[in-house]
Amino acid sequence: MIRKIVYSIFLATIVLALVMFFAAYPFGKNKMTVGEYYLNNGVAQTGASNIVTSVVVDYRGFDTLGEVSVLFGAAAGVAILFFVLAENRRERKNITSPNFVVKVGSRIIFPFILLFGTYIFIHGHLTPGGGFQGGSIIASGFLLLYLAYPGTRVSRKKLSAVEGLAGLTFVLLGLYGLMLPESSFLFNFLPKGQLNALLSAGILPIIYIAIGFKVAAEFAGIVDDMMCEVICRGGEK
């Protein structure tokens, strides 16, 4: 009882302090110096009609390289934790087969999911969405395949190759910027093109396509690892 009172007093103090401090911040006021700059100059300087993309991939593209690495690290971490040696793998037999509707439905819908995901990341610089979103949509298509056909195996080597190649594209595009007179990492060196055209905004669409492939490969890898946890261990404890 006394402990509960002490705890609640402690919590109340913290909440009170937080409220007091948060009240001191000018949220909702138009004070974002940098943000205002992006809004006023983003379209002209980057050629991307999606202002979010111009910030995420161009102005703060280096952060995005970091986020891509974070996802890479997370996928590799999952792969380490769920790793099963080849000789220990035993296919689990007693899996209830999914019903007919799931099987046929997933076959019909899978190509459309791929198409939609590709659309999302190719148009990342024009419409809402981008590499991360498109990649996750594609990976959800793989998840559907795994659920409908529990025996599905995607080749991990191919996934690694795609993942690595996409990451290399991103970094090499950035490094190319260093060789130009501007000598700046991730410098947008390609022509900006016409606003709202598919081929516009310089290197932004290329980066988003690379990110799309990378995210799709990584999420598919995570799905594969987690399915393997159920299926490859042969049901033994």
Added chain:
Amino acid sequence: MVNLANPILLIAIPLLFVFLIAFSSAFSKSIAKYLPIFAFGLNVVIAIMIIPDVLKNGLVIATTAGFKPPIAIDMVVDRLSLFLAIIASLLGFVVSIYNVFYIDEEPEEKFYALFTLLVAGVIWMIITGDLFNLFVAFEVTSIAAFGLVGFHRDKGAVEAGFKYLVMGSIGGSFLLVGVIMLYAATGTLNIVDIAQKSAELTFQQKFLAYALIFTGLGIEGALFPLNAWLPDAHPAAPSSVSSILSGIMTTAAIYAIFRITNTIFDYNQIYFFLMFFALLTLIFGEVAAFFQKDIKRMLAYSTIGQTGLFFFAFTLHSTNGLQGAFMQIINHSLSKSMLFLIVGGMIMQVGSRNIDDFAGVGRKMKVSAFFLAVGMFSLMGLPPFFGFWSKLKIIFAALQQTNILMVASVVIILLMSVVEGAYFFKLLQAMFFGKPKQDREIKEASLGMLTAVVVLGLILLFVSFYPTPIIDFTHQAASDLMNKNYINLALKLGGL
């Protein structure tokens, strides 16, 4: 022509190799082993090429995306961050060599990719000039570390990894909210720009942001009440990973606290408060280390103690204090990484982490044990070694501020040095003079592993017997920090 002395390459090259490892693993399993060596070898070369620029101008700025800093992200390298980046690259290089002979567990290619990512993230945290980018670097480092801590996949490793995952993610969230608070108040994310505008902020605005950022980074930097993950994570990880975690990762988080406290929130009341945490960390780490039976856990607690020591020196907020802190960081990074590498080799031979099983090992593994003794003596601060100079500097700096609290702090530091000496000597005595418990055949560690150890050991011995350049350099770095040259030079060199 490409200017190779560009700080951004210190991050871009390891990242390039991370993805190259992923790509190469699709074709061949054995290439991945050797790629990190090239990555960090190149990094060391580039870092050395940046030295003349930093010595000339005091600061080097690299922009990204072709825009000026407050608009885009920039990397800022001054004497201090360059120095830490060199240490991180060097440790990455040496430990990569060690890894080739040490790691024999699947999935190897994932290990090497994550290892490269971990060191890249640490360097990233050190040289970034943007607060949100610091958070991204923090995430890169922690995510890589979570996977590596659980690499052995036994019960202890997974549990330690999970504990670290939970605490690290909470820390990351705190840091993120703190950064958002600062962004809300100033409208910019560049460290120099925020420092310029922070004068206009009210106390409430500064304090909440600082508290959140301090808590977030403090978890990674293992400050006392926030460090519950460390004594589990360091022993459970492969020794080469513990060596990086202990040697440079916690240091990088502490560096970020240094940098943010000193550049953005410069109000003097905070230092007294921080000093309290530093001393608690020191006492907790050293006393806990004394009671450990697990050799790697003992080293992990000793890391907490050492962190407390150089954090204390930082809170003295004087040129001498900061210089002592930087010297202690160098001493700790070199010695502790080396100790973890040696202990990793010994555990391979002994087959246990219990201190009692190490009796007599020193007589069998002579080279390893010699460098183990060197590293421990340097950490304790025995006279001919570098640790002596750094501890001496810290104590002098503390006694410069004549008040009773400082005297008490110095007494605590000396007392803790004695505790440190006690547990290190206990181990060394058992190792050299104890009776071997088992009849297990104990051989010297493999040549490749020894190479890594010997390289670090020789560097440590070199700086011990010829400390002048480092003392001069750290003095310069400390006075840069005290004079706010980070802000002044960045403004002058167009960092804003």
